Amino acid sequence: xxxxxxxxxxxxxxxxxxxxxxxxxxxxxxxxxxxxxxxxxxxxxxxxxxxxxxxxxxxxxxxxxxxxxxxxxxxxxxxxxxxxxxxxxxxxxxxxxxxxxxxxxxxxx
Amino acid sequence: xxxxxxxxxxxxxxxxxxxxxxxxxxxxxxxxxxxxxxxxxxxxxxxxxxxxxxxxxxxxxxxxxxxxxxxxxxxxxxxxxxxxxxxxxxxxxxxxxxxxxxxxxxxxxxxxxxxxxxxxxxxxxxxxxxxxxxxxxxxxxxxxxxxxxxxxxxxxxxxxxxxxxxxxxxxxxxx
Numbered sequence: 523x524x525x526x527x528x529x530x531x532x533x534x535x536x537x538x539x540x541x542x543x544x545x546x547x548x549x550x551x552x553x554x555x556x557x558x559x560x561x562x563x564x565x566x567x568x569x570x571x572x573x574x575x576x577x578x579x580x581x582x583x584x585x586x587x588x589x590x591x592x593x594x595x596x597x598x599x600x601x602x603x604x605x606x607x608x609x610x611x612x613x614x615x616x617x618x619x620x621x622x623x624x625x626x627x628x629x630x631x
Numbered sequence: 632x633x634x635x636x637x638x639x640x641x642x643x644x645x646x647x648x649x650x651x652x653x654x655x656x657x658x659x660x661x662x663x664x665x666x667x668x669x670x671x672x673x674x675x676x677x678x679x680x681x682x683x684x685x686x687x688x689x690x691x692x693x694x695x696x697x698x699x700x701x702x703x704x705x706x707x708x709x710x711x712x713x714x715x716x717x718x719x720x721x722x723x724x725x726x727x728x729x730x731x732x733x734x735x736x737x738x739x740x741x742x743x744x745x746x747x748x749x750x751x752x753x754x755x756x757x758x759x760x761x762x763x764x765x766x767x768x769x770x771x772x773x774x775x776x777x778x779x780x781x782x783x784x785x786x787x788x789x790x791x792x793x794x795x796x797x798x799x800x801x802x803x804x805x806x
């Protein structure tokens with residue numbers, strides 16, 4: 523059980539790390555497009571890792587029902603489809619609105 | 632599995648589409664409800680039948696050929712994609728946490744041989760999930776992509792190596 527809990531903690535910590543990096547990137551990056559790079563990618567993997575951790579925890583501590591891990595698995599699947607699609611939609615909206623991309627050497631906005 | 636799909640395809644694309652949609656919907660219903668008494672199963676069958684009849688053409692296009700083979704190839708493609716996602720996140724984490732922030736954003740465009748809806752969406756989402764690139768816009772007629780890259784190396788990976796385009800073209804057999 524200690525081993526299982528250790529693995530779960532590792533997954534949760536990994537998810538926490540990537541979500542944190544996404545937030546730092548949102549604050550540090552210079553313009554709209556590069557900020558989307560940070561949030562769009564790190565959130566996907568961060569949430570995925572957290573949910574995998576929860577799945578392992580549930581499998582070993584409440585092994586009588588497999589339904590909850592299966593539902594969590596579908597949650598990961600839907601996040602992995604929806605997150606890049608939403609990122610792309612926001613990106614396209616910004617591009618069509620005419621926001622100029624930041625180039626190397628310019629002031630941050 | 633693929634052979635069975637091929638035989639059903641000969642019987643008529645529309646019926647196969649409805650059947651496939653119904654089976655997927657019903658599996659999902661059972662998964663979400665988790666109750667196996669008569670009332671829940673029967674209401675599930677009725678709901679799934681209605682949904683499958685109305686919206687089967689959203690999931691399975693009538694002329695979709697070799698759909699089971701393509702799904703199988705897509706499942707083989709997903710592990711590689713997952714590895715790329717992890718690499719993408721480490722890459723972004725490095726760029727975020729590096730004191731000098733080594734970024735050099737640019738917009739690139741390139742054409743591919745892909746034409747099918749699923750192929751275009753798969754490549755667009757794969758580009759968004761892999762290191763340092765996000766799809767801005769897609770033009771389905773020419774298979775043309777506009778991509779925002781965060782630095783030079785990820786842009787070159789798409790423009791010069793074209794590993795991802797080749798892999799997606801292999802999955803959907805659209806060279």
